[in-house]
Amino acid sequence: MSHAIVETEQHRDLRAAVAALGARYGREYFTSVVRDGKHTDELWAEAGKLGYLGVNLPEEYGGGGGGITELAIVLEELGAAGSPLLMMVVSPAICGTVIARFGTDAQKRAWLPGLAAGTTKMAFGITEPDAGSNSHRLTTTACRDGDDWVLTGRKVFVSGVDVADATLVVGRTEDARTGRLKPCLFIVGRDTPGFSRRRIAMELAAPEKQFELVLDDVRLPSDALVGDEDAGLLQLFAGLNPERVMTAAFAIGMGRYAVARAVDYARTREVWDRPIGAHQAIAHPLAQAHIELELARLMTQKAAALYDAGDDAGAGEAANMAKYAAGEAAVHAVDQAVHTLGGNGLTSEYGLASLITAARVARVAPVSREMILNYVSHQTLGLPKSY
Numbered sequence: 001m002s003h004a005i006v007e008t009e010q011h012r013d014l015r016a017a018v019a020a021l022g023a024r025y026g027r028e029y030f031t032s033v034v035r036d037g038k039h040t041d042e043l044w045a046e047a048g049k050l051g052y053l054g055v056n057l058p059e060e061y062g063g064g065g066g067g068i069t070e071l072a073i074v075l076e077e078l079g080a081a082g083s084p085l086l087m088m089v090v091s092p093a094i095c096g097t098v099i100a101r102f103g104t105d106a107q108k109r110a111w112l113p114g115l116a117a118g119t120t121k122m123a124f125g126i127t128e129p130d131a132g133s134n135s136h137r138l139t140t141t142a143c144r145d146g147d148d149w150v151l152t153g154r155k156v157f158v159s160g161v162d163v164a165d166a167t168l169v170v171g172r173t174e175d176a177r178t179g180r181l182k183p184c185l186f187i188v189g190r191d192t193p194g195f196s197r198r199r200i201a202m203e204l205a206a207p208e209k210q211f212e213l214v215l216d217d218v219r220l221p222s223d224a225l226v227g228d229e230d231a232g233l234l235q236l237f238a239g240l241n242p243e244r245v246m247t248a249a250f251a252i253g254m255g256r257y258a259v260a261r262a263v264d265y266a267r268t269r270e271v272w273d274r275p276i277g278a279h280q281a282i283a284h285p286l287a288q289a290h291i292e293l294e295l296a297r298l299m300t301q302k303a304a305a306l307y308d309a310g311d312d313a314g315a316g317e318a319a320n321m322a323k324y325a326a327g328e329a330a331v332h333a334v335d336q337a338v339h340t341l342g343g344n345g346l347t348s349e350y351g352l353a354s355l356i357t358a359a360r361v362a363r364v365a366p367v368s369r370e371m372i373l374n375y376v377s378h379q380t381l382g383l384p385k386s387y
Contacts, residue, residue, distance in 0.1 A: 005301070040085060054112075056096065061112035062116040075250055089243060095115065095123075095239070096122075098235055099226060101235070121160065123161045141172050141174075141181070142225075144173075149225060151217075151220060156211075156212045157211075157365070159208045167187075192218055194216040195216075198212045205357070244320060245304050251323075252293055261350065282340055299321050306318050323367070327359075
């Protein structure tokens with residue numbers, strides 16, 4: 001597992017290449033897209049053409065044949081350049097992974113080449129108004145009707161439904177033997193009758209919008225079900241572990257971007273005839289932020305390596321820890337960066353203040369830090385549950 005600690009030359013080359021792409025777009029591109037209410041279509045298309053969006057997907061379907069390790073590098077470097085692509089977390093990482101691992105040959109042929117090229121996007125619907133972290137309480141149900149499935153329910157905080165060709169929806173079906181409900185994943189095309197969306201207004205400067213979905217007796221063919229009806233939970237977590245790794249990469253990239261801006265400012269901003277970065281009260285907190293981001297990245301690399309090696313249980317623990325560490329590190333890094341710039345840290349010109357809200361996202365999504373602490377206390381430490 002040494003490759004999880006020291007990156008290969010191939011990985012370093014990938015970082016450099018993606019960093020160069022990110023630099024050509026950068027923060028100005030990103031903020032102009034947000035300001036104009038547009039999407040990061042140009043960057044997405046170019047990243048797709050260069051093969052970066054599908055590095056984790058199988059080569060036979062147009063992907064790079066790598067893993068979440070490589071995909072996380074791509075997202076982190078774009079984020080460090082100030083132009084992260086949130087839909088990478090969802091489209092290739094969750095949906096692409098689930099279909100590649102569990103889909104039928106027909107599903108793989110239908111979806112993976114487009115997901116790999118970036119010409120097709122897929123959203124992911126799991127969270128519900130009354131069921132956030134508790135996926136056992138999902139009320140979106142799927143019933144058999146002849147050869148079809150009929151899906152009914154609601155989802156909230158679904159990113160990018162407006163730009164997605166389909167949404168991978170987590171529903172629950174009744175187990176014929178026990179009568180208990182178990183999770184299953186369905187591909188729902190954007191124009192399917194009964195499938196509607198409503199935008200949720202967010203205090204978040206992001207090109208990707210959030211939606212509430214309503215599934216009102218949505219009729220789906222039998223091949224809309226991904227994988228085996230009886231392996232729903234396994235399939236679900238096969239998508240959620242990459243989601244946590246990618247969220248960590250997203251947060252680390254954002255933190256690196258903020259620290260780099262602050263360091264640049266601290267080197268050049270002079271007060272009392274010396275750069276403010278010469279003062280330890282400025283320098284040490286930035287050094288600390290950098291250390292925290294590096295530590296979080298190390299755990300992210302470990303989680304990705306475990307996942308790519310097929311160790312789902314080990315990856316689950318590490319991915320949760322990586323997401324926790326990266327969320328905390330990003331919040332600290334952004335806070336310190338804004339503070340370093342003083343009043344300038346709150347101006348539109350420097351563009352750091354909007355990251356205060358954005359950095360919070362990694363603390364609450366896709367799973368809150370409290371739920372991660374629950375996971376570690378129960379699963380890792382063997383402490384009793386409070387719920």
